[in-house]
Amino acid sequence: MAMIAVWLKIDEERVVHALQEAGAALDSADGEVLLDFSSVRRIVPRALRVMEEFAGIADNKGVKVVLRGVNVDVYRVFKLVKLASRFSFVS
Amino acid sequence: MSASEAVRERVQIPVVAESLSEERIAYLEGLVSQARTAAAVFTQFTQEDVDRIVKPMVLAGLEQAHHLACLAVEETKLGVMEDKVLKNMVATEFAYNYVKDKRTVGIIREFPERNLVEMAEPIGVIFSLTPITNPTSTVLFKCIMAIKTRNAVIFSPHPSAWRCCSESVRIMYEAAIKHGAPEGVFGCLESHTLQDNAYLMRHKDVGLIDATGGPGAVKAAYSSGKPALGVGAGNTPVYLEKTADLNTAVVDIIVSKTFDNGTICASEQTVVIDDEIYDPVLKKFADLGTHICNEKETEQLGRTVIDPKTGFMQGMAVGQKATDIARFAGISVKPNTKLLIAPIQGVGREHPLSAETLFPVLAVYRAKSVDEALKVCVDVNHAGGLGHTAVIFSRNDDVIRKFGEVMNAGRIIVNSPGSVGALGGVYNDLVPTFSFGCGTGGGNSTTDNTNIYHYLNIKRVARRTQAHMWFRVPNQIYFNMNAVENVKDFPSHCTIIITNPALEKFGHVDIVRRYLSPQTHVHVSVIPDAEPEVKVVMQGVEALNFYKADQIIALGGGSVIDAAKIMKLKYESPEADLEELAAPFLDLRKRVVEYPTEKINRVRLVAIPTTSGTGSEVTPFAVLTDKERRRKVTLADYSLTPDVAIVDPQFVLSMPKGLTADTGIDCLTHALEAAVSSYASAYTDCNAMQAIRMVFKYLPIAYEHPRDEEARSMMHNAACIAAMAFSNASVGVNHALAHAFGARFGVAHGRANALMLPHVIAYNAAVPTKFVPSPYQKGHVAHNKYATIADLLALGGHTVEEKVKNLITAVEQLLDQLEFPRSIAELGISKEEFERAMPELTKLAFDDPSGRSNPRMPLMSELADLFWSAYHGRGLAEGAKTSQQRSA
Incomplete structure (x- = not known):
């Protein structure tokens, strides 16, 4: 089992900022990054754009991105914009 | 692969994309991507979120109505500015008045009496074409509709109205974003071509095309393969x-x-x-x-x-x-x-x-x-x-x-x-709109004034409904010895007693006459056959008409009482078509045929059974024999139920042994089938269970000691109680098999039931090959019910399987006690003859309405297996082949 090298809690008020920080942390991640979305009730378009960029960077670096605690409304948004397949999800 | 090739491959628009530049495709893709993201984010919004955005948009539109009207006339060079102001106000204020209190998120309508709710699902991305004739008002209207329904829109204005339309979109967009709408919720094509429109119409991420435009645009929309709303020409x-x-x-x-x-x-x-x-x-x-x-x-x-x-x-x-x-x-x-x-x-x-x-x-x-x-x-x-x-x-x-x-x-x-x-x-x-659907006449998908409901997918959440059930029996049932005395309380100027020759000979008719008023004219109509036909029934109707009777007393077994029920039906409603009334049905409450409610004559039907068997005195069924076609014709309606039932055991003291056994087993079959029927309820279960107990206890006694008044009385009551159960829960496949077999081979009904009974219990108790889609039945319960019956009869057993087996054994022992033949073969029917009859038997049994309430849906092959089991008199394990084995 891969060691989770980076764990980040995503704060709903500062989603974009948190994701940008997560992007910066990818360099030091050892194969996997976990983003905790449990306090994100709703996601905004800008955050989606950043998520897409983040997924692209993670792909390039070969880092697996795991999203934790994503509520079903936000999950549906990920599905609708075809982002869901680019991440793993855990409760 | 170039970017445009990649894009083309992704969106699969091989022909149209050929004429679009890479830059153009990238631009169009950007619009769609933005709208798609906005629509996705929008799905998280609540009704309150949405309504908080719509109102300010409407106000913004109203404030700019004049400005936009001027722009429209200036650009398009058509129309009247003052009228366009009014249009813009109708498109905002009147549209808002219609939508403001409407629910468009989550549950939008509830039907509690139907256990049903409707919920809203947005379309997603709408590609909207707008006309030159009503440019700004159409845009204003569609923006409000879109936000109210959580959809994103890409507008494609008419080329000659682009400026005023895009200005309208801008005003609406700014108001929407300011109050919380997702970014990118509205987009507007900048100077576009037909190729742009075609590309977007076919784009996989566009959910709906709303084409308010000329015939060409509408046709393109409907030809795109996407769901579309269009308009038509209006002469x-x-x-x-x-x-x-x-x-x-x-x-x-x-x-x-x-x-x-x-x-x-x-x-x-x-x-x-x-x-x-x-x-x-x-x-x-x-x-x-x-x-x-x-x-x-x-x-x-x-x-x-x-x-x-x-x-x-x-x-x-x-x-x-x-x-x-x-x-x-x-x-x-x-x-x-x-x-x-x-x-x-x-x-x-x-x-x-x-x-x-x-x-x-x-x-x-x-x-x-x-x-x-x-x-x-x-x-x-x-x-x-x-x-x-x-x-x-x-x-x-x-x-x-x-x-x-x-x-x-x-x-x-x-x-x-x-x-x-x-x-x-x-x-x-009419619902306010700026898009008039013209239905199929105009090549559109609706005749509606397009509104918010066309911008939604409606989902229906249908909870299981508990269907109303019933328990209907005659409102007067008199029982025990000399209950017949009660006929004196029914005034009648003319009574026809329907009976059979034997009962007249035994003096039973005189017993009844004794209690009728001396002022009552009494006539006796004798039914010669044990299983009367239609022509016999019609003769009885003639007698009723001739004497203008107001009371029928049916004194006899099931056949006599059934005949009397049909005589009453035809006498009261001469136009009733028996063939039509016997039409098959699945659900009594949804049946196609309606029994007559208007009556030319009125007659009271008093049923006095002389067998402890069919229970016809309290049932809504009547069975005639169609000897020509060798089948039973069954009528079923609560209007056939007799008005009064008199269950007086003095009329069964002289029943011969064979008849006692046949009718007694018929009673047991009624009760057992009612107990496991998919229509069974607490009301019928108590009657069914009680009847089963009474049969097991008193039938052997009544068989061996026919003059035992208590046994006769109990069996007579048991038959009536079992009938009350199956009148409301119906019977099952045992009766379907018995009807088919009995009619084809001329075997008495009770005897035919007896031949099937042990095999049917085993069949019903097993896990079904096919479950019945019945809303009344919850789960597979037949085996448990049989087990409960076994407990009631104190048959022992620790598991359900053991108890069911014990019940089957108890039934077989009872049949032996009653000296029943235990196989069809014993009746002298050859295997070859039975084989020849099998297709007809299985079809008749399958089509018999009795089988519809069976807890297990019988397949044709399973019906054949059951017939063969009864033929051999043994279970499947003991020698009877399945239909698969026979055909191997």
């Missing part, structure tokens, strides 16, 4: 009928046809006027500032504004003032002329002005009769306006209704202006 006929309020009608027509210079496609086109009022109407038109063209002017006008090659209106005339059009046509009119009126003599290419004209030119036609008027309106409707709008001014309801019947129009406007009337919410209660 609106108007019937000005002689009873109309002429002052109002003329003004309404002028208001409508001149509104925005006639650019609303629902505006009046040809006014058909009754001859009686034609001249006064034209004078009114003339007095109100219109120009009535003479013949020459009409011809000039037609040549000018209608393209002779196509028969369609000339674009240069659309939305122009009447005075300008007159000038184009070389017609001299007064300076303030608001409308040109052209009398025509027919409809079609030879009468050019009978075509659609989106400008202030109105054709008029003189009709000599209502019939002619309606026909001309139909002609106009069919000349390029199918599905759109029709208008009638009349106070005659019959004419209005007829007009509505013959017009193929989504909007039939009565006594109001056509164009503003069709918009909805102004002159009537």
